[in-house]
Amino acid sequence: MTATVLPRTGARARRHRVWRQPVVVTALVVLAGWLVVVASAGWLSPYDPLAQSADIYAPPSAAHLFGTDELGRDVLSRVLHGARLSIPLALAIVAGALAVGGVLGLIAGYLGKLADEVIMRLTDLVFAFPQIILAMAVTATFGPSAGNAVLALIIVSWPVYARVIRGAVLSIRGENYLSAARMLGVGPVTVLRRDVIPNSVGPAIVLATLELGNAVLLLAGLSFLGLGPRPPAPEWGAMVALGANDISMWWVSVFPGLAILTVVLACNILGDAARDRFDPNLVGGR
């Protein structure tokens, strides 16, 4: 049956190329666009995102492309400034979770035995909670703020990284060169730096891309619950929540929601493509 394997992977590779082309390029463009917004929200925005005016609940018009909210604030300016808040915070969540999960995953995979057992049971425990619920409990405990939201989301999302990195370490640990390196008396730090970490980078990148979208979504969820950055900060989830006060004023929530959707969708598409490209067997995310 080996004969069929070769051509089949070929066919699959071609499909992946097709998959990557238009959809993935669009996703890249969208994300790049948002990064530009993050960098230049200040002078892209027509108004001060916090400035209130008498012109409340103005529908989209030439003066206010996305309309105004219940305090007469310009929704477009708030959406643009929201990127400045949501995207860096999501990146911080991913970086933090990657750092915590990465280190614990390396320890679990490299040391094995008791350390592995303890860390893996810890991941099981965190997985026993739905993410948004645990994040809610943590932020509520420490008090709602941007920092605590980030902290809470790191706490709920590190286990995925730990498992994937541990898996990557275990797969190299099984290979001969690692034990050879050990026999040659190379110290564990050197082995980690030279063999283990470079080999964990691929899975880590795939996972981080997939999880970036998840981080944006969870952060928006926490803010929607009132547990994110404090008002009047223009956080997207909190802005959508404002729209719930009067659903007939659709523009108040539609535009920030679209912002969340486009960022998350772009991340998910890129994450999917990255998974196909680097590691078709990685069952990352959830």
Added chain:
Amino acid sequence: MSADPDTDELLAVENLAVRLPGPDGPVPVLEDVSLSVRRGEIVGIAGESGSGKSMTARTLLDLLPTGAEVSGTLRFDGAELDHRDRKAMHAVRGHGIAMVFQDPTAAMHPMLSVGRQLTEHMRVHLGLTRTQAKARAVELLEQVRLPDPEGALRSYPHQFSGGQLQRIAIASALAARPRLLIADEPTTALDVTVQAGILGVLDSLRSDFDLSVLFITHDLGVLASLASHTCVFQHGRVVESAPTADLLRSPEHPYTRALLAARTDPAEVP
């Protein structure tokens, strides 16, 4: 090996070429393959992995991946095999041509009972009732010399050893009374000690059922006592085709000689 107008002829493959879709356009996997099998005959196909032996078997049963391009003539039991005629192909599969796979543990469904897997195609092809099919399944399991056939029907594949599973797979292949059995390396995945048993079962079934067998292997030596005719495959082509005895005694193609030489080497071809 062009087909002679032999009334005994069961299967004739002429100028078969297969191309599979690849990343840079179609990739040829079989080119100009011709072979024939007479009724009651065992024909061997030898070659290394990737030489196109399994691909030939899959082409006969139309089990190629989607997008495969097939040209050439396939004639079975006096009629042309037309892959586009789905109904006819369904009738041929299992009923006309049956197949035994290399790894019996992978080729049996892990969650369906052995009884179910032995009888489901019997009922489709032969129109048997549940009781009739069950009785026949017991008979078949006896013929492949499996102990406790009744109990086996209620069991699941993981409860058997590889050798036992391969016997069950052979029984399943024969269940719908095929004329031709394709055995794709049926002993490769098995212990050396059980190989001989499987080969014995195959040979005795051939005479009992008046069955033709297309025996695919990478081990020319296995064919010596089994196949009357052997085709050697390399890179998707038939490089040599002759009566097995002649082929073993005086191999003409260098690749055949290499295969024979490899056989004396205890190391397995990967």
Added chain:
Amino acid sequence: MTTVDTGARRRPRVPPFVRYLARRLAIAVGLLLGSTLVGFLLVQAVPGDPVAANLSDEALGDPQAVAAFEERWGLDEPLPVQYLTYLANLVQGDFGMSQHTGRPVLEDLLDHVPATLEIAVPAFVLSVLLGIAIGMFAALRHGKAADQAVRVGSLLGLSTPPFWMSLLVLYLFFFVLGLSPGGGRLSPEFSPPPAVTGLYPVDALLAGEPMVAWDAVQHAALPVLVLTLITTATLVRFVRSALLEVLRKDYITAAHAKGLPARTVRYRHLLRAGLVQIMTMAGLTFASMLAGTVLIESVFAWPGVGNYAYASASALDRPAILGVTVFVAAAYILINLVVDLLYGLADPRIRLS
């Protein structure tokens, strides 16, 4: 098969399936204890005075209430004793007092469970059916345009904030089209049917009030729709990849080689092989729906567990939030336990090995 049952012969006393059950049960109990520990640690982690953080202002002014709180939590005891006290309280159903309702948290939660089930159960059934149908449709067309469309569509579903989708459908069906009666479980002109199951449509039918039942169904339609869309997206992706995995197996090729009708291969062989995994995932999904409702129910003013969690979060009602957290985690763990047991029953390799 005397020659094969070596596994059973080695340990003749305890059947493997029983051992499997025992192990699953032990894991579930361990996780339950762990989740209560998390709950406990979060109470301890509250910055500042836990008494102030966990009692309403009203209760704080009452020395008796403060003393009762300290007594209940064993606040002057060492931490491990405090944890045991907390655990003992939990086992007795004492999840603490909600600050914003002034009632025991567990009582509040139990009041809200039926409403959540009323939308979660139909959404679950719908999304499992849709997820299997669409996932299988895509897997059988792997790489073709239809498959890509499904793939992008399911990513879209996963990427849409649930609360935003809720607002959109409410705006569309209630405000623009007028097809939905709006938020809540019943229109104001109806009163809730006598509680039997706690599910309004069922109870209303039992009480012989079809109009009330129909009104309740109309109210549930939109939250069910949103929950279904989001859950289906997850399931489609999972079913698709699980079935693609199965499609590569030899036994599927073997089933085709036997000349079985394509339909038989599809439903008996392919689906049967993927079903165990799909079932596991479906169980996880049901559990995570409880969390999903947190971001949906408040938009529809749907008085379920999610709405309670939302209200507790908005009010920073810590005992209520922790109660919800431990409660949902427990439900999550128990559902997973049930799934594991079903898994064992469905897979002959576990059931009989």
